[in-house]
Amino acid sequence: MVISWPKMLGGTWSNGMIRAFDGHEPKNDGTDDYSFMTPEDIKARKALERLKRIDERDVNIRNSAHYRAYSALRWIVPAGLFLLIAEPYRRHPFLVPAIYVLLLLVVSGLPQSILLWTEPDMEPADEGSAEVQA
Amino acid sequence: MIRTGGYLLGFSVKRRATRRKAIVVYWCFCVWFCSLIITRGFETQGTVSFLICLFLCFSIIAGELGGIRANGAVKRFEGLRHRERRPTFQTLLKNEPLDAEGTVRTSDPMDEREEKIRDHAHFDAFKFSRRLSLLLLVCFVFLDMSHTQNLLHIAQAFLFGIALTMWSLPQTLILWSEPDMEPADEGSGEAQA
Numbered sequence: 001m002v003i004s005w006p007k008m009l010g011g012t013w014s015n016g017m018i019r020a021f022d023g024h025e026p027k028n029d030g031t032d033d034y035s036f037m038t039p040e041d042i043k044a045r046k047a048l049e050r051l052k053r054i055d056e057r058d059v060n061i062r063n064s065a066h067y068r069a070y071s072a073l074r075w076i077v078p079a080g081l082f083l084l085i086a087e088p089y090r091r092h093p094f095l096v097p098a099i100y101v102l103l104l105l106v107v108s109g110l111p112q113s114i115l116l117w118t119e120p121d122m123e124p125a126d127e128g129s130a131e132v133q134a
Numbered sequence: 135m136i137r138t139g140g141y142l143l144g145f146s147v148k149r150r151a152t153r154r155k156a157i158v159v160y161w162c163f164c165v166w167f168c169s170l171i172i173t174r175g176f177e178t179q180g181t182v183s184f185l186i187c188l189f190l191c192f193s194i195i196a197g198e199l200g201g202i203r204a205n206g207a208v209k210r211f212e213g214l215r216h217r218e219r220r221p222t223f224q225t226l227l228k229n230e231p232l233d234a235e236g237t238v239r240t241s242d243p244m245d246e247r248e249e250k251i252r253d254h255a256h257f258d259a260f261k262f263s264r265r266l267s268l269l270l271l272v273c274f275v276f277l278d279m280s281h282t283q284n285l286l287h288i289a290q291a292f293l294f295g296i297a298l299t300m301w302s303l304p305q306t307l308i309l310w311s312e313p314d315m316e317p318a319d320e321g322s323g324e325a326q327a
Contacts, residue, residue, distance in 0.1 A: 063253030066260045070304065077297040084290050096289045100271050107267045111260065
């Protein structure tokens with residue numbers, strides 16, 4: 001659950017809401033034909049396709065989101081550490097795995113959340129309301 | 135991206151080779167510190183020792199590596215929001231540059247290229263942190279099943295390690311990967327002189 005839950009957002013996983021950060025795309029319906037190609041050619045073609053899929057703007061947005069997420073985590077992680085050390089909380093051993101899991105969820109999903117939060121609408125507002133009216 | 139004329143743990147940051155030595159020393163110290171926490175933990179002095187460690191984080195990591203604070207080896211990440219202050223006797227001694235208005239710029243504003251380098255370093259650091267967190271969680275689950283005695287100390291050390299990563303990994307990546315600031319001949323010429 002810890003691993004699969006952030007995958008729903010995408011980024012580190014191909015089939016999420018956000019495109020994979022390193023350029024992977026969900027597999028299509030098998031239209032790619034790799035027959036009569038040597039393994040080297042297939043590898044080169046896949047590398048080329050991978051390069052094409054994520055453009056410079058995407059890279060900039062992705063890196064900027066990671067920068068913002070990292071800036072926030074700089075304060076979140078010491079806060080979690082403080083919970084392990086401060087006297088009232090130290091006596092509760094169940095806090096240790098809880099903090100770890102929470103931290104992992106935040107680390108796995110924060111950049112994707114920032115991207116989903118900040119990206120503008122993909123369709124104009126009027127078009128959506130027209131659909132609703134229809 | 136790196137401040138010219140800066141020093142990291144006594145090493146000059148102009149050369150990549152010397153920078154890398156400083157980084158290795160720095161991370162060895164971090165690993166040693168985490169192992170110290172595993173053996174002793176924060177139990178003995180509790181919150182006070184935690185505050186001391188946080189102070190060390192701020193003064194050594196943020197101060198020396200830079201990024202978060204102004205006068206480190208790496209330029210302040212949010213360079214556009216630089217502080218301006220009036221020159222003091224100390225700044226005059228250090229010969230820090232002054233503006234036309236007579237104020238000291240504690241950090242130069244970043245250009246577009248530097249912002250790209252900064253963001254990319256954070257992306258790489260985040261990828262590493264994500265994997266490290268997952269690995270430490272798996273380690274912790276296995277240790278929990280084996281009922282290790284000082285489990286709380288291990289948890290503290292792991293979390294402290296992640297916190298250190300959060301505070302210093304992007305700066306480390308920048309210092310590690312940026313090229314030399316001066317040509318090799320110039321340096322050897324100085325050494326010969």
